[in-house]
Amino acid sequence: MDIKLEPKKLADVESDALVIVGFEGTPPEGASADQIKELYDSGEFSGKALEIAILHRPAALKAKRLVLGGGGKPEKFNAAELRKLTGAVVRALKSKGVHSITLALDEPLRSDDFVASAVEGAILADIENDRYKTDPKKNEKWIESFSVLVDQKAGSQAAVDRGRILAEAQNFTRDLANQPANVLTPTVLAQRAREMASEFGLECEILDQDRMRQLGMGALLGVAQGSAEPPALIVIRYTPASAPTSKDHLGLVGKGVTFDTGGISIKPSDGMEKMRYDMAGGAAVLGAMRAIAQIKPAIPVTALVPTIENMPGSKAQRPGDIVTSLSGKTVEVLNTDAEGRLILIDALTYAQRLGCTHLVDAATLTGAIVVALGSVNIGAFTNNEAFLQKFLTAAKTEGEKTWQLPMDDEYKELLKSNFADLQNIGGRAGGSITAAWFIRDFVDETPWIHLDIAGAAWLDDAKPYMAKGATGVGLRTFVRLAETW
Numbered sequence: 481m482d483i484k485l486e487p488k489k490l491a492d493v494e495s496d497a498l499v500i501v502g503f504e505g506t507p508p509e510g511a512s513a514d515q516i517k518e519l520y521d522s523g524e525f526s527g528k529a530l531e532i533a534i535l536h537r538p539a540a541l542k543a544k545r546l547v548l549g550g551g552g553k554p555e556k557f558n559a560a561e562l563r564k565l566t567g568a569v570v571r572a573l574k575s576k577g578v579h580s581i582t583l584a585l586d587e588p589l590r591s592d593d594f595v596a597s598a599v600e601g602a603i604l605a606d607i608e609n610d611r612y613k614t615d616p617k618k619n620e621k622w623i624e625s626f627s628v629l630v631d632q633k634a635g636s637q638a639a640v641d642r643g644r645i646l647a648e649a650q651n652f653t654r655d656l657a658n659q660p661a662n663v664l665t666p667t668v669l670a671q672r673a674r675e676m677a678s679e680f681g682l683e684c685e686i687l688d689q690d691r692m693r694q695l696g697m698g699a700l701l702g703v704a705q706g707s708a709e710p711p712a713l714i715v716i717r718y719t720p721a722s723a724p725t726s727k728d729h730l731g732l733v734g735k736g737v738t739f740d741t742g743g744i745s746i747k748p749s750d751g752m753e754k755m756r757y758d759m760a761g762g763a764a765v766l767g768a769m770r771a772i773a774q775i776k777p778a779i780p781v782t783a784l785v786p787t788i789e790n791m792p793g794s795k796a797q798r799p800g801d802i803v804t805s806l807s808g809k810t811v812e813v814l815n816t817d818a819e820g821r822l823i824l825i826d827a828l829t830y831a832q833r834l835g836c837t838h839l840v841d842a843a844t845l846t847g848a849i850v851v852a853l854g855s856v857n858i859g860a861f862t863n864n865e866a867f868l869q870k871f872l873t874a875a876k877t878e879g880e881k882t883w884q885l886p887m888d889d890e891y892k893e894l895l896k897s898n899f900a901d902l903q904n905i906g907g908r909a910g911g912s913i914t915a916a917w918f919i920r921d922f923v924d925e926t927p928w929i930h931l932d933i934a935g936a937a938w939l940d941d942a943k944p945y946m947a948k949g950a951t952g953v954g955l956r957t958f959v960r961l962a963e964t965w
């Protein structure tokens with residue numbers, strides 16, 4: 481899809497579809513006002529969010545179609561809503577065989593924020609997750625060009641570039657998380673990370689099993705030992721060109737379980753196929769680095785992705801095994817299906833050794849968060865309220881819904897082990913919170929945020945603006961957080 485700014489007058493646009501936003505209430509004025517008013521009056525289009533109406537051969541326009549995209553209530557509209565609306569329009573028009581789309585934004589939607597979001601929405605929407613479908617007809621419908629109409633007043637190339645960088649990074653993340661586990665093993669994930677790093681000029685180091693053994697990453701290795709696929713710890717570094725103004729160093733840590741059977745504490749087979757997206761946190765972190773390399777924020781950022789496959793087998797870890805983590809603390813593994821936290825703690829300890837002063841981890845960690853928040857919100861936990869507020873501000877700007885959960889001391893009690901320093905599960909009640917407490921025990925006082933994305937990282941059904949499957953959630957907020965540090 482060719483993305484560009486189109487410096488033209490509305491009447492001169494010649495594309496297949498000229499798109500304008502129509503809000504609830506009053507119909508937009510200007511071109512084809514009478515025809516639009518008819519649509520509103522007849523109730524065929526009311527401006528509800530993501531609603532779409534198509535007018536053929538609109539009066540006084542060269543474009544073949546005038547498309548109305550519903551903006552909802554004008555006071556609720558923002559860049560995040562425009563991202564979704566643009567995506568919905570692109571998907572709808574693509575399915576109808578339209579090839580060129582021009583989006584016209586009226587004041588006050590002409591700012592760079594809106595332009596960047598529109599571009600992003602279009603690129604995000606253009607992905608189908610049908611790579612393994614061999615049907616030759618599947619490529620018969622495609623969008624050739626997407627333009628944003630601009631005049632001298634607004635709409636910069638920088639905004640288009642930003643939108644493209646972020647969307648392509650998210651699509652990179654989504655593609656990784658959508659891959660089946662026979663294709664995307666820990667070794668392949670590490671290879672993809674290495675290629676991405678070299679393409680975008682980032683430093684990359686992959687710790688293999690031997691290195692992790694030398695270092696003493698017993699928690700991570702215990703999980704990995706059941707699989708024939710060797711584990712890896714991916715480390716990618718971004719260093720700003722100019723000398724940093726503070727000592728701050730952001731560490732992004734993402735769970736990279738390429739498949740989670742549960743191990744000896746094996747999962748029920750119903751729905752187990754979805755456990756291929758158990759590396760969505762790792763993929764989001766890698767995608768964030770891809771964007772960060774291009775957007776070049778002022779703060780150094782290091783990404784760490786511990787990647788393993790959680791399998792049962794004669795070499796697998798057993799319930800009751802006690803492992804010694806990199807931190808030196810011992811863990812009694814009461815449930816081998818609580819594997820994410822075990823690989824994260826060693827990566828988080830390592831991140832601190834690499835000098836990270838602020839830590840954010842993203843993980844498809846618990847089924848309990850899916851029960852609590854569905855696929856709408858990320859669950860957030862912290863040991864530092866100020867840091868989380870900063871993160872939530874970035875999340876809000878990016879339209880990545882995030883909901884804080886409590887971390888009262890009482891929950892921590894549930895992780896007391898009979899035989900080791902702590903145990904890896906706290907029981908069914910408050911499952912997402914005890915999981916967060918487990919991790920927290922290994923970050924000490926370092927400002928830390930844990931994001932449970934088990935729900936938000938995956939769509940079982942397509943949205944009007946996005947194909948079903950991996951969403952790439954978290955990435956945009958990571959980038960915004962680094963940018964606005």
Ligand code: BES
Binds near residue numbers: 934
């Ligand atoms: N990867 C799962 C969590 C998950 C569940 C992700 C649903 C996406 C969708 C995680 O490793 C897991 O198995 N968690 C267990 C923890 C339990 C054994 C304490 C869970 O949530 O059941």
Ligand code: MN
Binds near residue numbers: 740816818819820
């Ligand atoms: Mn598990």
Ligand code: ZN
Binds near residue numbers: 737
């Ligand atoms: Zn898991």
